[in-house]
Every structure is written in structure tokens, then in C-alpha cells.
Amino acid sequence: MAVETEFVYCTCQPGAEPALKGEVAARVPEWKFAFSRPGFVTFKLPAPVSANRFEPMRLTFARTSGLSFGRVEAESADPAALAKLIWEHGAARQLAETGPLALHVWARDTDLPGENNVEPGPNAETFAAVAALREAAPAGALVDRSNEDEKKTASKVAFDVAMVEPNQWWIGAHALRSRVDRWPGGVPRLEAPQHAVSRAYLKMQEGLRWSGIPAQKGDYWIELGCAPGGASQALLDVGMRVVGVDPAEVDPVVLAHPDFEHLNARASEIGVDEVTDAAWITADINCAPQYTLDGVERLVTHPSMHVRGLLLTLKLLSLNLAKPEVIAETIARVRSWGYTDVRTRQLAHNRREYCLAALRTRGQRRVKRSGVVKKGR
């Protein structure tokens, strides 16, 4: 029988808990706040539910969410001791019987992404925890990544272990329905290459993966607020062409790329005739979202422009800008330009900002199943 619980967990950027709680209160008021640490929040559901029946909410400020089955705690942060306690827990034992499960292990971020050179994602502690959990797992509980046959078995549920404190691990589970559900803790595994001139490279890579924007090699992008050029590089590295708009200096490495052109101007100053071939617009302007949206609107609503989609970074310059009603107004404004598929997410590599992806229709989304990229689902 599927194991049930009344609790749900959400992971988020440290400091985004108030925004997440506000969003839950507005969108799923039946979830009652239960527990919070920076980057990890739990809520009580109106009734118990099992992992495969739980419909996750796609929340702007939750990197991932799932069912929460409680926690184990040891005197020290010894991974072997904690892993043993995990597998002794009644809920973990019951979940193990429904295996093989994917194993998702992550630690709360200690800082804002990019602060002190720390980026979200796996680290030495999480690798040690994974090894200990695998070592102590009951037979058949987890998908065996080393076994070729097992690799082909796509598990439908992830067994989650959130390292909320080094010596306090929380047990969870969530259904694997979308590509984002397959990222432990909601963080895709990315690494900026040596030549990346800014960490916006990671932001762009994550934005492309999350949004499923169906851009093709040779497509032409406008980037508003492109300097020094990391995000443009991420586009250029996958074969896109980019016109970068920014009054600030672009790194010479990016300027030298044959498929990059710099317009040394503010977003409001460029002529539409300079960019009419653009299929996609991305923006990362360090100003209020209204300003970014004004700049984008001027382009997408021009009769000679045919922009298929948008990937915008919107800055949370104040707490007010994270309020659900303010984000809803932003989404409504983008929809009014003819984009019916508009989604928002605070990406793991976002700082005090979030990402908005917009496509003309949902059918445009690039859906990846069994390694095959399908277009126009």
C-alpha cells in the first residue's frame, strides 16, 4: 500500500521563504504553514495523500516540492549513522518496498547563489550522503545507476533526502512527471565553462532547460542588458546568434565571437529596424521589472517584429515585487502581447530575481522524452 502523509515540503532560495509562503497562501490556501528553515519550508495538507497521487503545484518560489515524511537526527553529521536512521524510519521502509526509486539528495543553500563562490547543487557532503544512503539501502529500494539494465528502468517516484542540517535529514518523496522533477532539490547539474565571463552563463543554461524554449541553431536572439556577456555566451555556445544591447562594456571574448553583435545603447534607444530578424528576446537589465517589460513591449508589439518567445530575468528590487498579485499582473501584461504560455520560476541560479518564460502557445514547448527531442507537441 502506498505510504501517505499530511505534510508537503518545498525547497527555495534562502531568504525566499516569505515570498514562498505568500504564494502558497494565495494559490493553495488549504496548505497550512508548518515548519521553516532558510531554503526549506513545510506545509500541512487538509488530508493525507501518497506520493504518486500528490499533484505538485508549480510555484514561482519553490524549486521543488513533494511529500514530507518527517526527519531523522543524529548526534553528529556522520553520513553512515544518518543513512542507517533513514532506512530504519517506518515511512522510508514502506517507500523502499515500492522501489526501485530514484534517489534525490541535497543540502540547503547556505547563501545566495554566486555569493562566496558558492553555487547551488551537489557538493562533497551530498556526495558522501548519497554513498552512505546507497550503501545502507534495502535491496531493490533504489535504482542502481551502475547497472545498465537498471539505468533503463525509468523510476516514477524519487526518494528525497533533504539535508536541512548536517545532522538532521528530512525524508520526502515526489512523482517524476517533468524534467524539472528530475533535478535533486530542483537544481539542474550545471557547470560554467572556463571561458564564461559571468555567472549569468549558468542562469541562461538553466533558463533554457527549464523553459523548454524550442530555439534552434542559427536562431537570432536579442539580449537586453547583455554586459559583460555570460548569458550571450551560453546562447552562442549552443549555436545561436545574438545581438546584445547594453550601454556598458561587453567582454572582448564575447565581442570577438562572429555571431555576436553589440548595440551600445539602452533598451529604449535601439531602432526596431536593427533587430527585426529576432526570433527570441532575453533580458537581464538591472532595473525595475516595469522598465524591462517596457523595453520588451516596445519590440514585441511592433508590427514588423515576429518574436516567438521570451526569457526574461525580472529583478526583485523590493519584497513588494515578489507578491503574488504583482507577479500575476506581470504575467497578464505579457499575455496581452499574445503569449498564452507564460510561466515564472525563481531559478536555482537566480539571485534576488526570477525568470519569466513566454511562448505564443504551450504546443511550442520542447518536450524531451526518452532522450528524444520532440517539437510542437
Ligand SMILES: C[S@@+](CC[C@H](N)C(=O)[O-])C[C@H]1O[C@@H](n2cnc3c(N)ncnc32)[C@H](O)[C@@H]1O
Ligand atoms: C546583471 S547585468 C547583465 C549580465 C549579463 N546578462 C551577462 O550575461 O553578463 C545588468 C546589465 O543591465 C545593463 N543595463 C542597465 N540599464 C539598461 C538599459 N536601460 N538598457 C540596456 N541595458 C541596461 C547594465 O549596464 C548591466 O550590464
